[in-house]
Every structure is written in C-alpha cells, then in structure tokens.
Amino acid sequence: MSFMPKIIGGVIKQVLRRPVTRKYPLEKSEPSEGFRGRMEFYPELCMGCGLCERDCPTGAIKMEFYPNVKRRMPKFYYGLCIFCYQCIDSCAWNAIKPTTRFELSTYNKEELRERVPDEEAPPLKPRKPEKRLYFR
Amino acid sequence: MSIVTLPFGPQHPALEEPEHFRFKVDGEIIVDVEVRLGYLHRGIERLMTTKSYIQNIYLSERICGICNVAHTTCYTQTVEQLAGVEAPPRAQYLRLIVNELARIHSHLLIIGLAAEEIGFETMFMWIWRDREIVMRLMEELTGNRVMSGYNTIGGVRRDATEKFINMFKKKTPVLKESFEQIKKVFEEDPIVRKRFVDVGILKKADAISLSAVGPTARGSKVLIDVRYDDPYQAYKEIPINVITYDEGDSWARMMVRVDELFESLRLIEESIEKMPKGDYRKTFPRRLPEGESIGRVEAPRGELIYHLISKGGEKPFRIKVRTPTFSNLLPIATTFKGETIADIPAILISVDPCFCCTERIEIVDINKGKVWYTSRRELSRLYRRDQK
Numbered sequence: 017m018s019f020m021p022k023i024i025g026g027v028i029k030q031v032l033r034r035p036v037t038r039k040y041p042l043e044k045s046e047p048s049e050g051f052r053g054r055m056e057f058y059p060e061l062c063m064g065c066g067l068c069e070r071d072c073p074t075g076a077i078k079m080e081f082y083p084n085v086k087r088r089m090p091k092f093y094y095g096l097c098i099f100c101y102q103c104i105d106s107c108a109w110n111a112i113k114p115t116t117r118f119e120l121s122t123y124n125k126e127e128l129r130e131r132v133p134d135e136e137a138p139p140l141k142p143r144k145p146e147k148r149l150y151f152r
Numbered sequence: 153m154s155i156v157t158l159p160f161g162p163q164h165p166a167l168e169e170p171e172h173f174r175f176k177v178d179g180e181i182i183v184d185v186e187v188r189l190g191y192l193h194r195g196i197e198r199l200m201t202t203k204s205y206i207q208n209i210y211l212s213e214r215i216c217g218i219c220n221v222a223h224t225t226c227y228t229q230t231v232e233q234l235a236g237v238e239a240p241p242r243a244q245y246l247r248l249i250v251n252e253l254a255r256i257h258s259h260l261l262i263i264g265l266a267a268e269e270i271g272f273e274t275m276f277m278w279i280w281r282d283r284e285i286v287m288r289l290m291e292e293l294t295g296n297r298v299m300s301g302y303n304t305i306g307g308v309r310r311d312a313t314e315k316f317i318n319m320f321k322k323k324t325p326v327l328k329e330s331f332e333q334i335k336k337v338f339e340e341d342p343i344v345r346k347r348f349v350d351v352g353i354l355k356k357a358d359a360i361s362l363s364a365v366g367p368t369a370r371g372s373k374v375l376i377d378v379r380y381d382d383p384y385q386a387y388k389e390i391p392i393n394v395i396t397y398d399e400g401d402s403w404a405r406m407m408v409r410v411d412e413l414f415e416s417l418r419l420i421e422e423s424i425e426k427m428p429k430g431d432y433r434k435t436f437p438r439r440l441p442e443g444e445s446i447g448r449v450e451a452p453r454g455e456l457i458y459h460l461i462s463k464g465g466e467k468p469f470r471i472k473v474r475t476p477t478f479s480n481l482l483p484i485a486t487t488f489k490g491e492t493i494a495d496i497p498a499i500l501i502s503v504d505p506c507f508c509c510t511e512r513i514e515i516v517d518i519n520k521g522k523v524w525y526t527s528r529r530e531l532s533r534l535y536r537r538d539q540k
Contacts, residue, residue, distance in 0.1 A: 073207035
C-alpha cells in the first residue's frame with residue numbers, strides 16, 4: 017500500500033487543476049495567426065485574369081461576366097471550398113486576402129455563395145502585378 | 153470441434169474504417185483469415201489524371217488525412233524530379249520539420265488508439281491531450297491542424313516564423329516528459345504487457361519475404377527506412393538512427409513507434425538549428441515535359457511510393473500510389489494464425505492500418521474464381537478520354 021499517498025496526491029492535484037477543455041460557444045476560441053479561414057475578396061483590386069478559377073482544386077471559384085462594367089470577377093462557392101488558399105497564392109494582384117474566420121455554418125445555402133452585386137461592381141483599372149507568381 | 157467462420161466488419165466497434173475480415177476459428181483459436189478490401193475505393197488515381205499538377209497537390213493530400221504531409225512531400229518530390237528542379241535548401245529543412253511533426257502526431261494517435269483498443273482509456277486520454285500540443289504547433293506552422301497544405305511544387309508555401317520556433321522550444325520539454333511517461337507505461341505496466349507481449353509474432357524471414365515496411369518491419373529486426381536507405385531532401389544532411397526491435401510481436405511494433413517519437417523530436421531540434429537562411433520557394437513551370445519518375449518517402453506507416461507518367465502538358469497521364477498499409481496487410485494476415493479472438497484488435501492496431509490510403513485498387517481472388525473483367529472496348533474508351 018506504499019503507493020496510496022502518491023495516488024491520493026495525484027487525485028487532489030487533478031481535482032484542483034484547471035480543466036483542459038474549453039466551453040467553446042461561451043468562451044471565444046482564438047485560432048493561431050496564420051490559420052486558414054474564410055477568404056475576403058476585394059473587387060476594386062481584381063483584374064479578372066481567372067488564375068484563381070484555373071488553379072482551384074475543387075472548382076469553388078467561377079468567373080462571372082458583369083455586362084454593366086464589361087469585366088469578369090470571381091464568384092465563390094464556400095460550400096465547395098477546402099481552404100487550401102491556392103487562389104491567394106495564384107492572385108498576382110492581392111485581390112483575395114486571408115482571414116482567420118472559421119465559424120461558417122449557416123442555415124441558408126445562399127450565404128455560402130459570395131458574389132459582388134451587379135450595381136456594386138467597380139470598373140477595371142489596369143495596373144502592374146504586385147506579387148511574384150511562382151507558377152509560370 | 154468444427155471450424156466456424158467469424159465475420160469481422162465492415163461495421164465493427166473495434167475498427168475505425170470499413171473493412172472485412174473472415175476469421176476461421178476453432179473454438180477460440182484462429183485457424184485462417186481472409187481479408188476483403190474495397191469498401192473505401194474513391195477513384196482518386198483516375199481523378200488525378202483530369203486535374204492539373206497544381207490542383208493535384210491538394211488531391212494527393214486527401215488520399216490520407218493522417219499522413220497528408222508524407223503524401224504531398226512524395227507527390228511534389230516526384231513532380232520536381234520529372235522537371236529537374238530541386239527545392240531550395242531552406243524548403244528542404246522546413247519539409248523535414250513538418251514531416252517529423254506529422255510523424256509525431258500520427259504515432260501519438262495510433263499509440264492512443266492502441267491504449268483504447270486494449271481497454272486502457274485513461275492513457276488514451278493522456279496521449280490525446282498531449283497530441284493537442286503537436287496539433288497546435290502544426291497549426292502555427294502550416295495554418296491548419298491536420299490538412300496542412302504546406303508543401304507545394306518547388307518548395308513550401310510559408311516560412312517558419314520566430315513565434316513558431318519559440319513555441320516549439322517552449323513545448324519540447326513538455327513533449328519529452330510525456331513521451332517518457334508513455335515509454336515507461338509501455339515497458340512496465342502489467343496490463344499493456346499482457347495484451348501486447350508475445351501476441352502476433354511476425355518472424356524476420358516472413359517480414360522480408362512478404363515485404364513488410366515501416367514500423368511493422370522494424371519491429372521484426374528488419375533494417376528498413378527510406379530516410380536511411382535512400383535519404384531524400386534534408387535527411388541527407390541530418391542522419392537518422394533507425395530503431396529496430398528483435399521481438400517481432402505487437403509490443404515491439406508499438407515500441408518502435410514510441411522510440412521514434414524521441415527521434416523525430418531530435419530531428420526537428422537539429423534542423424531548426426542547422427536551417428540555412430534564404431528562399432523557401434522557387435518558380436515552377438505549369439507545363440511539364442514528357443517522362444516518368446518515381447518518388448519514395450518514409451510515411452509514418454512505412455514506405456510510400458508515387459509513380460508518375462507524363463505525356464507533356466499541364467496534366468499527368470497516370471499517377472500510381474503504393475501506400476504502406478497495402479504491403480503491410482499480407483504480413484499481418486499471417487500473424488493472426490494461432491492467436492485467440494480477443495487478440496485481434498491488439499494485432500490489427502499494431503500495424504496502424506489505414507484503409508482509405510490503400511483502397512485505390514481491387515484485390516481479385518483468383519482461387520475462388522471471382523474476377524472482374526473490363527472489356528477491351530471499355531479500356532480503349534477510357535484511354536481515348538485520357539488522350540483529350
């Protein structure tokens with residue numbers, strides 16, 4: 017019975033310590049800095065090249081034509097997205113930017129389809145690429 | 153006493169994935185076993201021929217969730233070899249770090265599951281609590297807990313930050329203490345020893361002739377490790393100690409994994425010190441020349457092989473994947489003979505089977521006459537579709 021004091025000590029230590037689990041919806045769970053969450057799209061930076069659509073592994077991005085400003089912009093289907101961030105890598109104009117938002121569940125399917133409305137579409141302003149592209 | 157056939161699976165509480173075993177039992181003793189796979193076939197190899205090399209990085213990652221880093225390392229290595237490009241030195245070291253982190257979390261997962269399988273649920277909870285540290289490190293480095301998406305063709309996608317290195321240095325003593333605890337339990341605890349020692353013995357000759365790989369082979373004193381036999385990337389500069397055990401039973405296979413935890417931690421520590429400064433990514437062509445290449449890496453479960461055939465262009469013509477579980481299945485089927493029914497989970501878990509990795513082909517039983525034919529017309533139609 018020499019191990020009894022050790023066990024009792026261990027039990028008291030375990031009872032008094034802070035629990036490892038977190039009460040998630042009540043307490044905020046902070047992801048780390050580089051966590052890959054939902055992307056943000058900046059229509060005024062987009063050049064409509066379509067590289068994001070070409071490189072997306074799941075087909076979660078479709079380019080759409082906007083007749084009023086005569087240009088193309090991507091439509092995002094977050095239901096298909098696997099958050100690999102290949103579109104961010106492929107975008108030479110930094111029009112798609114990362115965030116750490118991860119709470120994406122919704123009752124409405126339409127919320128998972130992100131498209132710039134026709135009336136908000138900005139006109140195309142050509143400029144030089146901002147970033148080096150790794151796939152040529 | 154007559155021989156009874158005992159079906160085990162496809163749906164069974166002791167198995168994580170659907171697979172089917174038919175055990176022929178004489179009372180409690182197993183006389184023979186038949187393995188039936190194919191419930192998880194997803195047609196990934198076919199799908200890979202319809203996507204570009206860039207898209208295939210993420211598809212190869214999804215062949216297996218737990219060893220996703222090994223799959224992408226092997227895929228990118230094979231493609232780089234075909235194009236004649238080598239990743240920059242810093243990227244090679246970063247690949248080593250992320251590979252070894254993935255190995256630690258895979259080994260902790262299977263050791264925890266083994267503890268649960270034998271009814272030692274407290275240890276399962278301990279191990280998975282400490283595994284969370286490794287997952288957090290993975291998230292800090294790659295941006296995700298499991299699906300890392302870290303390797304890319306021509307390097308890696310982000311650099312190791314100062315914050316990650318500090319966090320790793322802070323957590324190393326905690327992890328080491330936890331590993332020592334696991335080792336102590338596996339060496340001394342009577343419950344663990346009773347369930348694992350002298351159960352499912354795989355002889356060295358059998359392991360070689362039936363081509364076992366990874367910790368399964370190393371548990372039977374076979375010196376086989378791709379990181380040692382054919383060093384790739386940064387393993388050329390940081391040599392590893394191959395861990396082998398003589399016993400060849402389930403306990404030895406688990407102990408190889410426990411000792412590899414320490415080894416992986418040492419490799420990460422050393423590579424953080426030796427890591428050169430510079431670029432971590434190179435530009436890479438979208439279109440590849442015609443040719444063939446083979447890449448192999450040491451996944452947590454054993455040797456992983458990719459065979460790539462290119463006929464030029466943006467898409468591969470054919471990719472063949474040979475996963476470690478596929479070659480470990482035959483050796484382990486022989487070890488069931490002579491054991492009791494209660495030992496089935498303990499033997500099965502000691503191989504670390506991953507069936508969703510394995511099932512990209514169908515095994516045909518010729519003795520029973522069950523053969524699936526594909527007509528010549530169908531084959532030529534498939535071939536023509538590939539040509540487009």
